[in-house]
Amino acid sequence: MNILIFSLILLVSAYMAGLLGSLTGLGGGVILIPLLTLIFHVDIRYAIGAALLASIANSSGAATSYIKEGITNIRLGMFLEIATTTGAVTGALIAVFMPVNAIAILLGVVLIFSAAMTIRKKHEHLEQTGSKLSYLLKLNSSYPTATGEVNYKLKNVGGGFSIMLLAGVLSGLLGIGSGALKVLAMDGAMRIPFKVSTTTSNFMIGVTAAASAVVYLQRGYIEPGIAFPVVLGVLGGAFTGARLLTMMNPQTLRIIFSVAITFVAIEMIYNGFNHQF
Amino acid sequence: MKQIKKLLVDRDIELFIGQVLRTGVITACSIALVGGILYLAQQGAASVPDYAAFKGEGAEYTSFGGIFRGVASGSATEIIQLGVLVMLATPLLRIFFSGIAFAMERDKLYVMITTLVLGIILFSMFGGLKV
Numbered sequence: 001m002n003i004l005i006f007s008l009i010l011l012v013s014a015y016m017a018g019l020l021g022s023l024t025g026l027g028g029g030v031i032l033i034p035l036l037t038l039i040f041h042v043d044i045r046y047a048i049g050a051a052l053l054a055s056i057a058n059s060s061g062a063a064t065s066y067i068k069e070g071i072t073n074i075r076l077g078m079f080l081e082i083a084t085t086t087g088a089v090t091g092a093l094i095a096v097f098m099p100v101n102a103i104a105i106l107l108g109v110v111l112i113f114s115a116a117m118t119i120r121k122k123h124e125h126l127e128q129t130g131s132k133l134s135y136l137l138k139l140n141s142s143y144p145t146a147t148g149e150v151n152y153k154l155k156n157v158g159g160g161f162s163i164m165l166l167a168g169v170l171s172g173l174l175g176i177g178s179g180a181l182k183v184l185a186m187d188g189a190m191r192i193p194f195k196v197s198t199t200t201s202n203f204m205i206g207v208t209a210a211a212s213a214v215v216y217l218q219r220g221y222i223e224p225g226i227a228f229p230v231v232l233g234v235l236g237g238a239f240t241g242a243r244l245l246t247m248m249n250p251q252t253l254r255i256i257f258s259v260a261i262t263f264v265a266i267e268m269i270y271n272g273f274n275h276q277f
Numbered sequence: 278m279k280q281i282k283k284l285l286v287d288r289d290i291e292l293f294i295g296q297v298l299r300t301g302v303i304t305a306c307s308i309a310l311v312g313g314i315l316y317l318a319q320q321g322a323a324s325v326p327d328y329a330a331f332k333g334e335g336a337e338y339t340s341f342g343g344i345f346r347g348v349a350s351g352s353a354t355e356i357i358q359l360g361v362l363v364m365l366a367t368p369l370l371r372i373f374f375s376g377i378a379f380a381m382e383r384d385k386l387y388v389m390i391t392t393l394v395l396g397i398i399l400f401s402m403f404g405g406l407k408v
Contacts, residue, residue, distance in 0.1 A: 001324065001325050002321060002322050002323060003317065003321050003324070003325055004321030006325045007313070040328070041328070042328040043330065043331035053364055053365075056368060057302055057305070057306070057364060059368070060299070060302045060368060060371070061302045074291065078391055078394065081372075082393055082394055085397040085401075088401075089397060092401070092406065137386070138386075206298075206367065206368040207394065209368070210365055210367075210369060211397060212401070214398065214401050215401055217339060217365065219339070220332075220333030220334035221333075222334065222358070223328065223338075224312070224338060224354040225328075225357075227358075228357045229313070231305075231306065231309055231361075231364065232310060232313070235302070235306060
C-alpha cells in the first residue's frame with residue numbers, strides 16, 4: 001500500500017470514528033485506538049498520540065456551542081482540571097514504565113466500562129442542598145431548560161475530585177478523554193444534572209489531553225503521517241455527528257455500538273494477554 | 278472603560294473564549310491540511326512506513342526548534358507538526374483567557390486555581406518529563 005491510499009483510508013475511518021464517537025457520546029479516541037492498532041496494525045504508542053490530538057480537536061471545536069447554551073459550569077471545570085491535569089501528567093509518566101500489553105489490556109477494561117456507562121439510565125436529579133465545600137468553591141449554579149433556569153447544588157466535592165484524579169491518570173496513560181469516568185464523578189458522586197456533567201466533561205477533556213500530549217509529543221509519539229488524516233477525519237466526523245444529533249435520538253445506535261465496542265475491547269484484552277502489541 | 282469591563286465580565290468573555298478555541302482548531306486543521314496535501318504530493322507514491330514498529334520521532338518532529346526549522350525549509354511533515362503545536366496551544370489559550378475573566382470578576386480564588394492548572398501544564402511541557 002502506498003502512503004496516499006493509506007492516508008485516504010485512514011481519513012475515512014477517522015471520520016467514521018468521529019461520527020460514531022459523537023453520536024454515542026463515547027468520544028473519538030475510544031474508537032480510534034482499537035481501530036489504529038487492530039485494523040491498521042499501528043503501534044499503540046502512535047495510536048495514543050493521534051487519539052490525544054483528536055480529543056483536543058473535538059473538545060476545543062465543540063466548546064463554542066456548549067458555552068453558547070450556557071450549560072457548561074466553567075468554575076467546576078476549572079476546579080476539577082487541577083485533578084485531571086495532575087492525573088494526566090502522572091499517567092504520562094507511568095506510561096514509560098508500563099509494558100505496552102498492559103496498556104492494551106487496561107484500555108480494553110476502560111472500553112467495556114465506557115460502553116456500560118453509555119447505556120445506563122440517566123436521571124436528572126437536582127439537589128436542593130449543597131455540601132459546605134460546594135459553597136466555598138462557588139460551584140453551585142444553574143442551567144437553562146425548556147421550562148426556564150434550573151438551579152442545582154453539588155454534593156461530595158472531595159469524592160468527585162478523587163475520581164477525576166483517576167480519570168486524569170487513565171487519560172494520560174491511554175490517550176483517551178475518559179469522558180465516562182468524568183461523567184461518573186460529576187453525575188454519580190457530585191450529583192450534577194446529566195446535561196451539565198456531559199458538557200463540562202467535554203469542556204475539560206481538551207485541557208486534560210493537552211497536559212499529557214505535550215509530554216507525548218516530546219517523546220515522539222506523534223507521527224505526522226498518522227496525525228493529519230486522524231485529526232482532520234475525527235473533527236469532520238464529530239461536526240457531522242453534532243448536526244445529526246439535533247435531528248435524531250441515537251438510543252438504539254448507542255446500544256448496538258456499546259455491544260460492538262465490548263467485543264473490540266475483548267479483542268484488545270485477548271491480544272494484550274497474547275503479547276500481540 | 279466601565280462599559281468594556283461590564284461587557285467582558287458578562288457571558289461575552291465566555292463566548293469570546295469559545296471563538297478563540299474554534300479559530301485555533303480551524304487554524305490548526307488548515308495548517309495540517311496544507312502540510313498533509315504537500316506530504317501526499319511529495320511522498321504519496323512511496324510505500325507506507327512500518328508503523329507497527331515504534332521508533333519514536335526525532336528532534337525534527339518533537340521540539341520547537343526542529344519543527345520551526347523544518348517549516349522554514351518548507352518540509353511537509355514539519356508543517357503538519359506545526360498544526361499539531363497550534364492544536365496543543367488551544368486549551369492553553371482557553372485557560373489563559375479564563376484566568377483573565379476571573380481576574381476581571383475579582384475572583385481571587387479562581388485566579389489562583391486557574392494559575393495552578395496552567396502551572397501544571399507548563400511543568401508538563403518544560404519539566405523534562407519526556408524520559
